[in-house]
Amino acid sequence: MTTPNSLQLGMIGNCAYSALIDREARLMWCCLPRFDGDPVFNALLDPSENGSLWAFELEDFERSEQEYEPNTAVLRTRLYDKRGQGIEVTDFAPRFWSRGRTFRPLTLVRRVKVLQGSPRMTVKLRPRFDWGRAKPQVTQGSTHIRYMGPAMTLRVNCDAPISYILSETAFVVDRPMNFIMGPDETLASGIEDTARLFEQETV
Template structure:
């Protein structure tokens, strides 16, 4: 699956999308032009607007907790960051990794950068590959306003989870599964789906119902650095023909 309509996806600025209106409405149809992240435990599909539209947990053949790829309407489930007065987006992979970058810009040129990845790296003599989605949002310039829509569903879309909250986490409780979001973003704005100013980096870790042993920001940064290092070391071991290295 490609994240670009051109031959290269390794640098920003090579692909743009204007797939939603400025009021943040969902597209009425799904696109198959998607990026993929994964760590050999699970995978997720992300469209050019930075929306997670498909993800099965806790395994590849598990419950599709995000299913907007097949159900793009209001009854579908997704995880999106919606920029007020959205204008266009760019998307690419961090070179030689499975770490996906998406930039959203508004009509004033203000923007945010979303980093999406599934942690995978060696730790304590084995591979650490948790069933955790990590999303990091960084402001690029100005004072962009962002709305977070985190709407998982369980039991193949039939069950809406019960929601409980703490000071830095939200729990999505289902009959057979519970997900926990650990975040340093404002919880009340997230639950109310209200836009807020992105004045600093925000981190989101969605996974099993477990507390983090470290700080949210420190954990997200460490996971990203370790994951990038793993994928680049892995890429060096590939015997990829020269003509395919930019694909």
């Protein structure tokens, strides 16, 4: 995927933060921990290699489709390659009623599933801190990656191959994959279970 930036953007959010995602499922803009916070993803304004984004780049990408789940802020983007193979990326910020209050964590969920064939994709996960000036210190566990900045640490829990993500190496998408980005905290339950529950409750 080497297409230029587009202003055809979908917005997700939960009244705690928001994010802008283009028609190729690239996370182009997101400020944390508030709407006026540090733009940890800023490729909307800086499309160069110095910019920060979160992309699922499909090998031999040809076309895409994007729509919201009706009456929700859950965004679904479908990417197809030149052989007709494809994936669907579901993006949302959890927001639902829980324990007598509105639950709206600083959490972004990205779910990837195969639509057809055995497509290959590259995950580019490149947050930056201090208004784009600071590259994070990166550490990893068996199912998470930590991005540490001067004033904030983000943790991405995922059930995708960590080594391929860190090296930005293409791999075959042969099963559903879940990515949950938020504060540097462990999840109360499994990654897939948490992502599924958050989506069900948000929808």
